Amino acid sequence: MVNVLFFAHLKDVVGKEEVSVEGNEWNVARLKEKIAADYGLEGLESVMTAVNEEFADDETILSEGDTIAFIPPVSGG
């Protein structure tokens, strides 16, 4: 299992901050497809991803216990 975190509008659409899902040995792109289908999220392929608090690309392979965060365009400052 891997932990998936949602922020900003993604959190509003999903209605949760965090979910635990199958994803061990998947790549990020496959997880995005699964999450998009499960929660009706559109445009997830263009949202950045962080794995264990570092930006990661779609080819990154996930391991048991990883924390994946979907990072919409940031607007701090």
Place this chain on the structure above:
Amino acid sequence: MDFEISKDPIRIEDVIDKVVAREAGAITTFIGTVRELTNGKKTLFLIYEAYEAMAVKKLEQIGKEIRERWPNTHVAITHRVGKLDITDVAVVIAVSTPHRNDSYEANRYAIERIKEIVPIWKKEHWEEGEKWIGNQLETVSYPSGKPREEDMNG
């Protein structure tokens, strides 16, 4: 802790104190505040949200980038989260350097990098509604709660 996410109001002096150094000849302080009008639209208040663990790491990364680019520099950054009213302080960046030019440049670099890589988001609340802001220029936003078709293809 030179790089922080704070739920409480930021004490500006505390951030500045972190970069005081004997070799410094200049300290620049950037104070980002909540603006009332954006493109003629009146903001009532903002909510800032952060992925705190990663945000602190990315602020530390910005500090490292600055120290590599401008030698003998000290950097401290605190970003606020939660509900902020008009004029409230959202971010304070303090940079000390031996000479003033580097201090201005490094401070400017810090705020621009925050807007690129630090996972912090603001939600604008207006009289007629609310919206997560996609970026500071307000060119990417999701009024429906989802990215629009043109953003997805962009």
